Amino acid sequence: MSDAADPREEDPGDEAPFLVRVRTGEAVIAAMLLALAVAAGVLAGRLPLGTWRLPNAGFFPLVAAVGLAVSSAAVLVGAGLGGTRGGTAGVPIGHLQGAALLLGLLAVAWGFERLGFVVLWPVCVLLLVLLTRLGWLRSAAVAGAFVAGAYLVFATLLGLQLPAFVIF
Amino acid sequence: MKVDRRIALAIGAALMLFAPPAAADYPDRPITMIVPFGAGGTTDVIARSLAGALEPALGQKIVVINKDGAAGVIGTTELGRSKADGYTIGMIPVGPLTTQPHLRELAYSVDSFDYICQAYSNPQVLIVTTDSPYKTLKDLIADAKAKPGQIRYGSSGPGTIPHLAMLDFVRKAGIDLTHVPGKGEADAFRSMLGGTVIGFPVHTGFVTANADRVRPLAIMAAQRRSEFPDLPTFKEAGLDVSFDVWGGLVAPKGLPADVRSKLEKACAAAQASAVYREQQTKLKMPPVSSTGAAFAAFVRAEFARNGNIIKDAGLRSKQ
Amino acid sequence: MSSLDLLSQGFAIALQPHNLFLCFVGVFWGTVVGVLPGLGPLAGLTLLLPLTFKLDANGAIIMLSGIFYGAMYGGSTTSILMRIPGEAASIVTCLDGYAMARQGRAGTALVVAAVGSFIGASVSIVGLMLFAPPLAELMVRIGPVEELALLLLTLMVVSFVSQSRLPKTAAMIFLGFLIASVGLDPVEAVARYTFGLIELTDGINFVAIAIGLFGISEILLTIERIATVQPIRPAFRDLLPRWSDLKASMPAIMRGTGIGFLFGLVPGPSGVLSTFTSYALEKRISGDPDSFGKGRIEGVAGPETANNATTGAAMIPLMVLGIPSIPATALLLSALIIHNVQPGTLMIQQHPEVFWGLIASMYIGNAMLLVLNLPLVGIFVNLLRIPYAYLAVLITVFCVIGVYTLRSTTFDIMVMLAFGAIGYALRKFEYDVAPLLLAVVLGDRIESAFRQSLIVTSGDYWRLATSSFVQAIAGALVLILAVRLVIRALGYRKHDLPPPE
Numbered sequence: 001m002s003d004a005a006d007p008r009e010e011d012p013g014d015e016a017p018f019l020v021r022v023r024t025g026e027a028v029i030a031a032m033l034l035a036l037a038v039a040a041g042v043l044a045g046r047l048p049l050g051t052w053r054l055p056n057a058g059f060f061p062l063v064a065a066v067g068l069a070v071s072s073a074a075v076l077v078g079a080g081l082g083g084t085r086g087g088t089a090g091v092p093i094g095h096l097q098g099a100a101l102l103l104g105l106l107a108v109a110w111g112f113e114r115l116g117f118v119v120l121w122p123v124c125v126l127l128l129v130l131l132t133r134l135g136w137l138r139s140a141a142v143a144g145a146f147v148a149g150a151y152l153v154f155a156t157l158l159g160l161q162l163p164a165f166v167i168f
Numbered sequence: 169m170k171v172d173r174r175i176a177l178a179i180g181a182a183l184m185l186f187a188p189p190a191a192a193d194y195p196d197r198p199i200t201m202i203v204p205f206g207a208g209g210t211t212d213v214i215a216r217s218l219a220g221a222l223e224p225a226l227g228q229k230i231v232v233i234n235k236d237g238a239a240g241v242i243g244t245t246e247l248g249r250s251k252a253d254g255y256t257i258g259m260i261p262v263g264p265l266t267t268q269p270h271l272r273e274l275a276y277s278v279d280s281f282d283y284i285c286q287a288y289s290n291p292q293v294l295i296v297t298t299d300s301p302y303k304t305l306k307d308l309i310a311d312a313k314a315k316p317g318q319i320r321y322g323s324s325g326p327g328t329i330p331h332l333a334m335l336d337f338v339r340k341a342g343i344d345l346t347h348v349p350g351k352g353e354a355d356a357f358r359s360m361l362g363g364t365v366i367g368f369p370v371h372t373g374f375v376t377a378n379a380d381r382v383r384p385l386a387i388m389a390a391q392r393r394s395e396f397p398d399l400p401t402f403k404e405a406g407l408d409v410s411f412d413v414w415g416g417l418v419a420p421k422g423l424p425a426d427v428r429s430k431l432e433k434a435c436a437a438a439q440a441s442a443v444y445r446e447q448q449t450k451l452k453m454p455p456v457s458s459t460g461a462a463f464a465a466f467v468r469a470e471f472a473r474n475g476n477i478i479k480d481a482g483l484r485s486k487q
Numbered sequence: 488m489s490s491l492d493l494l495s496q497g498f499a500i501a502l503q504p505h506n507l508f509l510c511f512v513g514v515f516w517g518t519v520v521g522v523l524p525g526l527g528p529l530a531g532l533t534l535l536l537p538l539t540f541k542l543d544a545n546g547a548i549i550m551l552s553g554i555f556y557g558a559m560y561g562g563s564t565t566s567i568l569m570r571i572p573g574e575a576a577s578i579v580t581c582l583d584g585y586a587m588a589r590q591g592r593a594g595t596a597l598v599v600a601a602v603g604s605f606i607g608a609s610v611s612i613v614g615l616m617l618f619a620p621p622l623a624e625l626m627v628r629i630g631p632v633e634e635l636a637l638l639l640l641t642l643m644v645v646s647f648v649s650q651s652r653l654p655k656t657a658a659m660i661f662l663g664f665l666i667a668s669v670g671l672d673p674v675e676a677v678a679r680y681t682f683g684l685i686e687l688t689d690g691i692n693f694v695a696i697a698i699g700l701f702g703i704s705e706i707l708l709t710i711e712r713i714a715t716v717q718p719i720r721p722a723f724r725d726l727l728p729r730w731s732d733l734k735a736s737m738p739a740i741m742r743g744t745g746i747g748f749l750f751g752l753v754p755g756p757s758g759v760l761s762t763f764t765s766y767a768l769e770k771r772i773s774g775d776p777d778s779f780g781k782g783r784i785e786g787v788a789g790p791e792t793a794n795n796a797t798t799g800a801a802m803i804p805l806m807v808l809g810i811p812s813i814p815a816t817a818l819l820l821s822a823l824i825i826h827n828v829q830p831g832t833l834m835i836q837q838h839p840e841v842f843w844g845l846i847a848s849m850y851i852g853n854a855m856l857l858v859l860n861l862p863l864v865g866i867f868v869n870l871l872r873i874p875y876a877y878l879a880v881l882i883t884v885f886c887v888i889g890v891y892t893l894r895s896t897t898f899d900i901m902v903m904l905a906f907g908a909i910g911y912a913l914r915k916f917e918y919d920v921a922p923l924l925l926a927v928v929l930g931d932r933i934e935s936a937f938r939q940s941l942i943v944t945s946g947d948y949w950r951l952a953t954s955s956f957v958q959a960i961a962g963a964l965v966l967i968l969a970v971r972l973v974i975r976a977l978g979y980r981k982h983d984l985p986p987p988e
Binding site: 020022025026028029030033036037040043044047048051052053054055056057058059060061063064065067068070071072074075078091092093095097098101102104105106108109110112113120123124127128131132143146147150154158159160161162 | 530534652654655657658660661662664665668672674675677679680703706707710711713874876877879880881883884885887888891892895897898900901903904907908911912913915916917918930934937938941942945946947948
Binding site: 206207209210212213216233234235236237238239241242245271272273274275320325326327346348349351354355357358359361362363364373374376377378379380381382450451452483 | 533536537626627628629630631671673674675676678683685686688689804808809810811814817818821824825826827829830831832833834836894895896935939942943
């Protein structure tokens with residue numbers, strides 16, 4: 001609900017790598033949910049299920065998996081019957097900036113405890129380069145100041161449990 | 169060649185500077201103490217209190233780090249993986265040390281650690297509500313025999329010490345009770361006040377703080393306690409049920425001998441200090457003192473006993 | 488001694504200069520941690536807990552509870568400005584609050600949230616003072632059967648909140664249940680869907696999921712059209728709510744207060760239940776439910792008030808029975824233990840000065856918060872003048888720090904990242920993430936209430952269905968459905984149409 005960003009609006013000046021129709025995307029997600037439900041249901045079936053009167057560990061996930069399977073199948077059917085609901089125009093997805101952010105976060109998750117807090121720096125530089133017109137050098141300076149400042153405030157001043165700034 | 173040798177020498181000298189200092193200097197930098205539960209919990213409060221008393225004894229700062237999660241397993245695993253140089257120690261309680269390795273597949277076992285000293289130990293008391301029909305343990309056993317499986321008890325969670333204690337009691341008394349696990353002590357207490365369960369085992373401090381709503385039936389200790397002279401033990405009812413919630417200072421296995429003895433002495437000194445004693449009294453923790461080999465033997469005995477209970481009850485997780 | 492005497496003694500304690508100062512430190516610090524994305528009341532309390540060892544019991548509890556309700560107060564700020572819910576209770580505030588901020592009405596949203604919070608909290612403190620003991624008895628009587636009924640009722644309420652079609656909403660709810668199943672099962676401690684990872688033993692961290700689904704997905708959606716995103720330059724007159732906004736908010740605030748206090752009596756995730764219910768109610772009774780989620784002031788006023796009214800009610804089981812209902816109040820307890828005040832059923836009798844001092848300080852602290860927060864609105868709103876590119880970097884770093892400090896594990900950063908991507912895909916194709924998040928929160932409560940109920944009734948579903956409390960709730964449900972059917976029959980179908988294309 002309430003997506004402030006209406007995905008269907010025009011994006012001038014920004015190339016969208018993929019255009020996917022709402023109905024198609026909806027159906028793809030529903031199919032993935034259905035696959036997930038089947039897998040989760042099989043795994044739940046291997047857990048002790050208990051009885052109706054005294055359910056065990058597998059019972060609740062199995063019910064959830066069946067519920068997910070039924071409802072996602074319903075979405076799939078609905079998407080098939082939906083006509084042109086959602087319009088034929090594509091929803092742009094898979095932009096470079098988003099991929100950069102996700103990959104950057106992956107790098108942070110990997111390096112936070114191995115390299116130290118400083119691993120946030122290159123990620124911020126990359127984001128600034130992609131999102132602003134600062135250029136590499138100024139982005140590096142801005143990001144450096146920001147990351148160092150954040151470390152000062154959160155680790156040094158507030159004393160949060162964070163990895164050291166640089167781990168050798 | 170000559171130049172190369174000089175460089176090699178210089179590098180060697182530089183490496184010497186960074187080489188780990190001989191253990192004789194231990195400790196020459198701050199020590200990390202891992203607490204495998206969240207800040208503010210019992211383990212954490214005691215760990216911080218002991219850390220404060222250890223600092224003067226060791227002459228170094230002790231940094232307490234909370235690594236909460238998976239019933240203490242995450243922090244304990246991390247401690248097991250740390251270097252055995254005495255700069256990473258942990259305040260590890262009974263659960264992650266003696267029950268979790270039996271409940272599921274873990275990266276550590278009871279043999280992964282050196283045991284420095286026991287920090288606290290608090291016997292469990294089986295409580296019921298003040299308006300409960302059960303006045304003694306015998307009342308409860310008699311009623312349970314008349315209505316097998318119909319009486320429900322609570323606990324702070326499946327696989328916790330209160331749960332194991334009740335399993336042991338049920339088996340030794342030859343009765344059948346139904347377990348309704350809660351999420352922590354407070355949840356179990358709410359279940360008891362609301363009538364969902366008849367009672368649950370809990371530490372002694374809880375009994376004092378809720379004396380107007382709680383009736384202790386019997387204590388799971390070898391002898392009666394001075395704080396509760398009128399409270400009988402399970403043993404007096406002919407049942408050898410003895411359970412404490414305890415924790416202690418633990419280090420990764422393979423500490424250098426002198427580091428180990430330094431830590432043991434420091435712990436004994438810290439526990440004898442007036443400040444620590446006073447804090448323990450406030451926390452309603454009876455004093456304990458068991459270091460080194462004695463503590464290790466105690467942990468092993470608990471490990472074996474709890475392992476048997478878990479096996480008998482079929483609690484081990486299949487995954 | 489009458490309550491009034493005791494209260495005036497409480498005020499005497501709370502008004503002592505050093506306690507007044509501690510109260511200020513607490514609410515100020517609480518506001519700070521509440522406003523920083525990713526840091527919530529729990530982190531705030533943990534950080535200052537060691538400081539309180541040097542204080543007396545009164546001072547410590549006054550300061551710590553100040554942090555607690557200060558953070559609940561500040562939690563709405565990030566929801567409104569950045570769409571990042573600091574804790575479960577401010578999820579709903581993201582919906583209309585953030586929409587308002589994007590329209591340049593952040594000032595209005597923040598002011599109304601502050602005023603609503605003040606009113607909700609004040610009323611609930613009065614409730615705490617007057618009715619604490621009898622209410623605590625009532626709360627204890629809510630057993631697993633009643634809890635199950637209440638939780639299911641709330642879940643049905645979600646169908647009112649959601650804007651996507653029923654199968655999609657249902658899919659999100661069941662997906663949430665599956666996510667909630669990860670970890671040890673609550674009765675037998677059997678590991679489910681953990682794939683041998685100890686990080687998953689406790690389940691997937693809720694805050695990491697919430698920040699991913701709402702915060703990170705929002706950044707992902709916004710930065711891809713960064714060229715068209717204009718920084719918001721709120722005009723000065725937008726800082727202050729218009730008269731029409733205030734007029735629209737007041738009834739919502741009143742309803743939010745009532746809902747918040749009542750739900751505060753329910754054990755468990757009462758803040759989530761009360762805020763979602765308040766939102767659903769506002770949406771239902773407004774003439775124009777479609778405008779919700781697009782910046783309706785009632786959608787901020789009601790839930791925010793309910794949230795803070797719940798906070799006061801959550802202190803009741805804590806004070807009367809020593810039963811903490813959420814982790815943050817559990818920390819308050821341990822602070823008391825350190826000061827030789829054993830929380831428990833005897834606490835009010837044995838330490839009346841602590842209880843009444845706390846009540847009095849809560850009155851004072853809430854007034855302080857209002858005075859503190861209103862001028863801050865200007866500063867917060869001006870944060871939005873920062874171009875979104877910089878804001879995105881800033882928020883990302885804050886989220887990483889906040890999520891990491893929860894449990895000191897990078898695993899949670901991965902969780903946040905994964906749910907950011909999932910949230911992005913779901914929102915692109917009009918799946919609603921709010922019911923998903925709600926189901927994650929309620930899932931394990933529902934499961935344990937369901938299984939406990941069956942243990943208690945020996946598997947007798949008939950007894951489950953015929954408990955008097957369940958009947959009352961079922962009656963309420965039938966009534967709601969009947970009203971809806973009547974409305975439908977009369978031809979007012981407009982509200983039930985899918986979102987406009």
